[in-house]
Amino acid sequence: MTTDIDVANWMKDQLDNLGRLYQEQAVYSILKLFGKTFVYQNDNGNLAISKGVLKEFRKLTEGNAIWERSEKAWRKLYQNEKYKGRQTE
Secondary structure, three states, rough: OOHHHHHHHHHHHHHHHOOOOHHHHHHHHHHHHOHHHHHHEOOOOEEOOHHHHHHHHHHHHHOEEEEOOOOEEEEOOOOOOOOOEEEEO
């Protein structure tokens, strides 16, 4: 049985391979690969990644990746970039 941790590990693998993981691409890939258990429809009517998956993903990537709000994507820290929190504009 697939768990939140399994999906979060898939997300981390994608981030590691690509250097950047766009939320929209990730949510549709998760739906296709793992099923609707791991996504939900948010208040704006858009598909979103479940909170449980995001919690596990954060644990796996804390200090090594950040959320770029303007890009709606997670990215790995650049070389010599210092971690200053989970989110950047």
